[in-house]
Amino acid sequence: MPENNSSSIDIFGMLSDDSEEKKKSQREELLSTTGVKEFFKEGDIRIDKRTCWGLECKLCIDACPTNALFWQSGEVKIIKDLCVYCGACVLCCMVDDCIKIKRKRENGKIEKFSKPKDVIKLEERINTKKRVERVTGLFPSVDRYCEKYQKQKK
Numbered sequence: 320m321p322e323n324n325s326s327s328i329d330i331f332g333m334l335s336d337d338s339e340e341k342k343k344s345q346r347e348e349l350l351s352t353t354g355v356k357e358f359f360k361e362g363d364i365r366i367d368k369r370t371c372w373g374l375e376c377k378l379c380i381d382a383c384p385t386n387a388l389f390w391q392s393g394e395v396k397i398i399k400d401l402c403v404y405c406g407a408c409v410l411c412c413m414v415d416d417c418i419k420i421k422r423k424r425e426n427g428k429i430e431k432f433s434k435p436k437d438v439i440k441l442e443e444r445i446n447t448k449k450r451v452e453r454v455t456g457l458f459p460s461v462d463r464y465c466e467k468y469q470k471q472k473k
C-alpha cells in the first residue's frame with residue numbers, strides 16, 4: 320500500500336490542473352453567449368499563410384461566430400482560445416487545405432478536416448447518426464412502430 324504522506328502529494332500538479340480547469344470554464348462561459356451549438360473543448364486550428372488569399376478574401380473572418388479570426392498586419396490571425404472548432408471558416412474558404420482543423424469529441428473521437436466538402440460530409444454523417452438515434456429512441460423495434468401507427472389508424 321502506498322505511503323500517504325505530504326511528500327507523495329503533487330501540489331504543483333494540482334495547482335496547474337486547477338488553473339487549466341479554471342481556464343476551460345472561463346472559456347466556456349465566455350463562449351456561451353455566442354450561441355454556438357456544438358462546443359469542442361479540445362482541438363487545433365492552423366491557417367496556411369502561403370496559400371491564403373488574404374486581403375482579396377477574408378471570408379473566414381466574416382463566417383467565424385466567435386470572432387476568433389481577425390485581420391492584422393496583412394494577414395488572417397487567430398485567437399486560439401476563442402476558437403470552438405466549428406468548421407464555419409473551412410466551409411467558406413475557397414482554398415482547399417488552407418485552414419486545417421482537428422477536434423476531439425466528448426467520446427474521444429478525433430475529427431480532422433481542411434476542405435468544404437469534408438465539413439459537409441462530416442455534418443451529413445453526424446445529422447444522419449442523430450436522426451437514426453432519435454428514431455430508434457422513439458421506436459426501438461419495427462413492431463413498436465407498427466403498434467403505434469396501427470392503433471392510430473383504427
Ligand code: SF4
Nearest residue numbers: 383402403405406408
Ligand atoms: S473553427 Fe473557424 S469559424 Fe469556427 S470558431 Fe474556429 S476560427 Fe471561428
Ligand code: SF4
Nearest residue numbers: 371372376377379412
Ligand atoms: S477564407 Fe481562406 S483564403 Fe479566404 S482569407 Fe480566410 S483563410 Fe484566406
